[in-house]
Amino acid sequence: MTLPAWNDPKSKFGTMIKGALWLVQEIGEGGTFTKERLRDAFPGVSQVDRRIRELRAYGWVIHTNTEDATLMAEDQRFVKAGVPVWDPVSRRAAASQKAASAKEAQAVLARDDYMCTVCGIGGAEPYIDDSNQTGVLSVTRRNTVLPDGRQEVLMVTECKRCRAGADGLSARADEVVAEIENLDAADRRRLARWVERGRRGSTPLERAWNAYRRLPGDARDDVRQALGA
Structure with missing residues (x-):
């Protein structure tokens, strides 16, 4: 399978995905790189180091001198590639299995005002059409198409009932922008x-x-x- 070019100017991938392709195509498993070389590859991109670290959540192994004593302080070693994050199906499957940490979940709940973003019910609030059931909130991950066409897996607050009835389709921020423009x-x-x-x-x-x-x-x-x- 031919991989997308990490530096394709027409690519709509985010920095994390471009960084993964850069590691595979420019560094190679077992190869080392420095933060300076990484920043030179992505000039003007803020927090590119952090985007590379996010790959670890998808099974990518990248060592610093903390894990590999043979490395200098400024060096990192690309040990092993994980989930092919440039493939949306593989990325969504991996992201959907990755539970949010307690800190992440609390931040998302607070951002969403402790209400389901689909139906608006609050935690422990009875449903209007079924007072015997109350809202049970949790933080889930949803594939989202951003206004510029990029796809990201983002966290959102949903109640148990809305989550069970979800159609599995992506959230479409691009379509929301189109509706607003009308x-x-x-x-x-x-x-x-x-x-x-x-x-x-x-x-x-x-x-x-x-x-x-x-x-x-x-x-x-x-x-x-x-x-x-």
Whole structure:
């Protein structure tokens, strides 16, 4: 199988994937490289070192002098290639099996306001159409097509019910941009305000409900009693 060229100017791969191809095509398994050589290969790319380190999560073995005492402090050794990350099928399969760490999951939950990004339900909140079930949130990985056409596997908050009913298709940020471009000027300004605030505009009733939902259980009991009075 012919590999894509790591330095193809038409490539839409991200830096991690280009870095993997660079290791295979320029360094070779068993070969060494320095951070300076890596940065020279990817001029102007910020955090290229970090992108290379991300390959370890896909089974790539890259040693520093901590793991290999024969290396100088500035050297790294490309020991073994792992998952062929330039192949979207292999990359998605590997990423979907890689569980988020507790720290990663907490950060994603906080970013998503502790609500399912598909249906909007909060953790332990009952479903409107089935009050016997409550939302159980978890952080999952979803293949995502970015606006420039690149594909990345990104983390997102979903409830158990939405995850079970997922169609397995990629999230399409490129299609979202296309939909936004079709809005008239007034709706685009309104959407921009929602994006700036990080939430959709809401009515006073919705704001009161959301404020109530965030209260501790004992405080919610007091509110219910006040409403009954």
